[in-house]
Amino acid sequence: MNVHDSEKMLGILHGQGYARAESPEGADLIIFNTCAIREKAEQKFYSQLGRTKMLKRRRNEVKIAVAGCVAQETKERLFGRAPYVDFIVGPQNIHLIAETIGGERRTALLDDNRELASTEVAARRGSEIKAWVSIMFGCNNFCSYCIVPLTRGREVSRPSSAIIAEIRSLSEKGYKEVTLLGQNVNSYCSDITFPQLLRRIDALGIERIRFVTSHPRDLSDELIRAVAELPHVCEHIHLPIQSGSREILSRMNRGYTYEEYMVKIEKIRSEVPHVSITADVIAGFPGETSRDHEETLRALRAIGYDGIFAFKYSPRKGTKAAEMDDRISDEEKSLRLGEILKLQEEITLRKNRALEGTVQEILVEGPSDTDGTLLMGRTRTNKIVTVAGDGYVQGSFVQVFIEQARHHSLSGKPLPC
Ligand code: SF4
Known part of the structure; x- marks a missing residue:
């Protein structure tokens, strides 16, 4: 859900003329889209947020926004904990990200927004x-x-x-x-x-x-x-x-x-x-x-x-x-x-x-993360399958003969169309 919320914020900001920066050092605006579901995720966020403090010292014009569930949970207290944060946007207000970052610094948008x-x-x-x-x-x-x-x-x-x-x-x-x-x-x-x-x-x-x-x-x-x-x-x-x-x-x-x-x-x-x-x-x-x-x-x-x-x-x-x-x-x-x-x-x-020796349809998603010479796709049942990559484009459906099962994935041979 957070990944998609980030896609939405990116879409809104793109419409305002923003483009994705290559690194935080080169960015004019840094948004942390946070998850509070477990303590570990929250700790990770705070340690990453801490690193932007130096960045802000070097370039005060950089805007730093915190969105997502940690923002909602901590509310304005976050400004006290990290005074270099400029904007706080709860998950129910991400559609207002453009207005927020265009407005006054130290703004928090945390309403229960059913819109x-x-x-x-x-x-x-x-x-x-x-x-x-x-x-x-x-x-x-x-x-x-x-x-x-x-x-x-x-x-x-x-x-x-x-x-x-x-x-x-x-x-x-x-x-x-x-x-x-x-x-x-x-x-x-x-x-x-x-x-x-x-x-x-x-x-x-x-x-x-x-x-x-x-x-x-x-x-x-x-x-x-x-x-x-x-x-x-x-x-x-x-x-x-x-x-x-x-x-x-x-x-x-x-x-x-x-x-x-x-x-x-x-x-x-x-x-x-x-x-x-x-x-x-x-x-x-x-x-x-x-x-x-x-x-x-x-x-x-x-x-x-x-x-x-x-x-x-x-x-x-x-x-x-x-x-x-x-x-x-x-x-x-x-x-x-x-x-x-x-x-x-x-x-x-x-x-x-139990799937070895069966034929499964996969939707090809792209190169495999573990071996770039292979393609990776998923079965309808959401299992990851890797296949030798010749001639199949991203987004194509391929029938695969499953040859080997591992703990987290399967591998096989594409069948001719
Ligand atoms: S309260 Fe949390 S765990 Fe329970 S259904 Fe809602 S989102 Fe899921």
């Missing part, structure tokens, strides 16, 4: 084949560990007509894939529901449609049916579980039990053949006993995700969980995280190996 959903912004995107498309902003869920409802505000959905117009225009420009973005896309609510929105987008004919993130409680049968039936909607669902323990899920205020979550998983698997399912997991939530942790490991074994994002619990000021008794040492959290990641690596490898 964001109805303001059209021409994003300057990082890719010419894949595009993020916001469908809603904010979140109403208040999971006890999460700062997002406090920084991005309450849920507000974009009008369906605006979303459809944006995707139609992307398709006309040659984009092959869109990812619909929202903190909880399943609760999208305008004149139509999220499954209805998917059906309308599918009818536009853009080749691939993805969406993130789904909240397990709101994932409806109607949505599963849409994923199963619609030819352009990819067979991949990211469904964060966070923990396998009933007690911990309740303390997290997630609104489902492990058993209820499993019912959804079974339903998805029975209706969407070859679907890949991924999730987020938190290790060491306050009060998590070794038994709760074992239940998470048991859940991972039982579900067999294609991949997970797992992190150590990190207290966020202002959230309910930050007030809970957090007696698990950092060492223990690391140990639990290590066990989770190790188990999942084995599961992912096993799942990837």
Whole structure:
């Protein structure tokens, strides 16, 4: 979401005559678009921000803006902590970035701004084949560990007509894939529901449609049916579980039990053949006993995700969980995280190996990060595949015979068209 917010700010500023600088040293304006989801991200930001202090000393005319969730969380206090910061722009106000940086220094724009959903912004995107498309902003869920409802505000959905117009225009420009973005896309609510929105987008004919993130409680049968039936909607669902323990899920205020979550998983698997399912997991939530942790490991074994994002619990000021008794040492959290990641690596490898000898369609994204002589693409199920690169252009669809599976990717041989 932050990456796309940056694309939007870049688009607005480009319209004002700005161009992307090669380095901070050569820039007239530096914007930090910050993430507050975990403490580590926030610390990283502060250490990078500190480096711009010298820059500002050398060239006082450089403008420094801080956008995103840390901006919203710290508010004007940030001016006290880093007096060389000129502008503070919360995530609900990024559409006003041009006015802000054109105005008086030491301005903070932090209102709960619901106009964001109805303001059209021409994003300057990082890719010419894949595009993020916001469908809603904010979140109403208040999971006890999460700062997002406090920084991005309450849920507000974009009008369906605006979303459809944006995707139609992307398709006309040659984009092959869109990812619909929202903190909880399943609760999208305008004149139509999220499954209805998917059906309308599918009818536009853009080749691939993805969406993130789904909240397990709101994932409806109607949505599963849409994923199963619609030819352009990819067979991949990211469904964060966070923990396998009933007690911990309740303390997290997630609104489902492990058993209820499993019912959804079974339903998805029975209706969407070859679907890949991924999730987020938190290790060491306050009060998590070794038994709760074992239940998470048991859940991972039982579900067999294609991949997970797992992190150590990190207290966020202002959230309910930050007030809970957090007696698990950092060492223990690391140990639990290590066990989770190790188990999942084995599961992912096993799942990837099952694809050896099959043919998968990939959308070619460009040269591989690890070996520039190879091309990299993704399957509909969002698995990374590398192939020998002769004759395939970025944005083309290629049928690949999968020869080898690794922990995080597959490799294979393109089949003749
Ligand atoms: S659903 Fe929960 S974890 Fe996700 S953004 Fe909302 S509050 Fe945070």
